[in-house]
Amino acid sequence: MIKRTVGYPLLALMLTACVTINIYFPAAAAEEAARTIVRDVLKSEQTEPAPSSQEGDKQSAWTQANPVLVAFGLMLEQLVPEVQAAQADIDINTPAIRAIRSSMQRRQGSLAPFYRSGAIGFDSKGSVAVRDLAAAPLKDRNRLKKLVADENADRANLYREIARANGHPEWEAEVRATFAKVWVQEALPGYWYQAGGGWRQR
């Protein structure tokens, strides 16, 4: 009786004390959203999107795998979408985000030659940085600087708006970090990006 008198409230207290709701940054969804936006912007300068080598690799892996693994994989495939559906999604379809994406898409055509010449590149903080101003013709250097300033203003607004539109302004830094990674991953051939404290070319 004593055990019940003491034990049940204690158990109840422990149970209630353990109920904590954590809203974690939805990294996978954010990365997917970032990839959608980044590809959308970068393809503004090219007629055909860059082929995804990852998809090709995945396909060939499936065709060569053990049938048992394939069956297991298919089973997982049925399960995984439900799990994903339960995860937080990232909304990138707000008027502000659409306006910013549109602005970045319009600018991409002007930025592209400078990305390719190595005058600018993706830095490690999700922004565009001047890598080698000398790679731009003299008369274009101020225009380049304005393009970079405008692009970085748009990117800062984009990261802030994605965080805000999803109800978590405090996610801005994580959104920016996610984009920083995706810009580099999606950089088109010839583009420069910062890695390990130096510049590398895709």
Place this chain on the structure above:
Amino acid sequence: MAKRIRLRWLLILAPVSLSGALAAAVEISTAVESVEGEGWHVGEISLSMHSGAAGMASVSLEVGEMVLPDGQGTLHGVELECDKLQQQSNGWHCSEGRLRAEESPIGTQETGWNGFFNSGSDWQVDVARLELAQGTVALKLGAGQGDLSADLRVHRLAVDRLAEVAETLEPPRGWGLKGRASGSIKLRADALGPKRLYADLVLDRLNYASPDGRHAAENVVLKLDASASKRSSAWYFDIGLVLPKGAVYAEPVFVDTARGGIEAGAKGFWDAPRELVQLDAWSVQFPGVVGLSGTGRLRGSGPAIDDLTAVVRSDHAGPLYDTLLQPFLIGSAADDLEVQGSVGLVLHLDARGIEQAGLDLSGFVLSDRQGRYSLGTTDGSVAWDRERAVPVSRLTVQDASVYKIPADGFSIEARFSGDGVTLERPVVVPVSGGEVRLDSFELSGALVSGDSPRWTADASVRGVSLEKLTTALEWPPFAGQLEGQLRDMRYSGELFSVGGGLEVEAFDGSVVVRGLEIQEPLGTVPILTADAELRGLSLLAVTQTFSFGRIEGRLDGQINDIRLIAWQPDSFDMHLYTPADDDLKHRISQRAVENLTEIGNGISAGLSTTFLRVFDEFRYDRIDLKVLLEGDIAELDGLAHSGGGYYLVKGAGLPRIDVIGRNRSVAWKDLVERLRRIQVEQPRIQ
């Protein structure tokens, strides 16, 4: 300086008469092992002279090694010869001399020379051609009448190679430098040192680039014409520079000669002991862009401005903005302008910065290429002083616009002084049939470097046509007029706010907007937040405006947490309802019922297919509409209805008609489309 001479041997082959003409064949050979001083050394010296006829001789001087002072290099195998040394009344003359150096800091040299020697204070040597830095140098050295002279004529010297010869000409580390130098330099000196200098030089094919790309030049031709003379401790100079060809980038300014050669000049003196540079006159002329001129005084080892007057004049405000202003405004809301007209500016600077400024505008037109604002033809002048009282500045503007809202002509009378602007009289700006009256305006921070501009203002709005205003903004057209007060407007840190609230008289009632803030109003993504309260709006006036069908009665409401992003609705919490004390008739037309039904349910009520079509209007008890917008989704609600759904219109009397919403969640774009469809179907603006 310590000097030591070591003689190895001395041989005299014939008697010598040094007091007069060589009367007979005489040959002298002598050698000196070395002559040394502090930091320099000349070794293996041999001198031979031969005289074959009266007044004629030949001389040969050979030096095995010559180490120049201050680490300027070493010469080997130096030979100085003159086969025709002739004695004249004013001394010995050499008309055909030869000079050779097997090795020297400027490479192997072999050239002719001529000259004469009368005494240590009267002599001249003219070296015809030295090979230097892939070009040639002609050198004339001499002394006479107490002066020493050096004339240098250079031809196509490679400036990058010059740096290898003279350290002072070496560019900063990592810089690329190419180009050629030609022209002449003349130096006159006396026992006290240099006293006159003339330079007439042309640099062509000049290209340079800093490693970070912040400074560069391409295919520049630069002409320098300078003279300087020393009086007392000061050098008085007159310098002219012309850039007839090429392009130069000095971050952030880029200039080229597409509109003509750029000219610059300065006259004044430099007093080194007093660390003073006095500019009696200076000028820079950019053809087709701007002309600058003035006077000035610089002090210190820096040197820094002590006093400078600049007069700027341009009848080409567009190129002036593009060339010299826009580069400094990149990243601001003024970095993408189209500008025309004439600009005059007088600046006076002292050691603390700008002390006085006077701006004169004539036919000045400015428009933002992104369409955010514009200023039509503007004339007038602005006077500013850092500390003292200034006359009233007057500007007249023919027209202007902010975003798409046009304004007619207005004038500004204000005093610009210190860190602020004070209106002399209210500025009345005609807008959309009414006016915006700016009663007070205080600006600060705009004229202080490193500070961000901020301002406060009070204004009122009178008689502005809502129809014109909303049409200009491409919003659904409203009828009525905008009246209100904009009290305690502030702009600071890219945040515009109206602290005192905004009262708009519209639709026979009023709309009170509070907490109006616009973040980055001229940025890519302006964010507007506000709360609004609707008081006693006449639904008759509203529905006539929106061609919604006829509704009579009053309407109250709140729209809280309004958030427009890039001027598009992002979120708000709206509740519109019939006030409890409304004493007007409550009637709603069949058309209004149809439209409200479509808003609430997305489909028409279809009254026209029922017996109710014989009724033009119905009585109602209350109207109640709640819309909660969050992103793309709008949640709709109204008065609670026991049978599910919610009342948008709760009917009264007979025939009674209720409009009950069933959809609670609707895509915002669908809701907007429903409203737009209603507008398009029945345009009836009054």
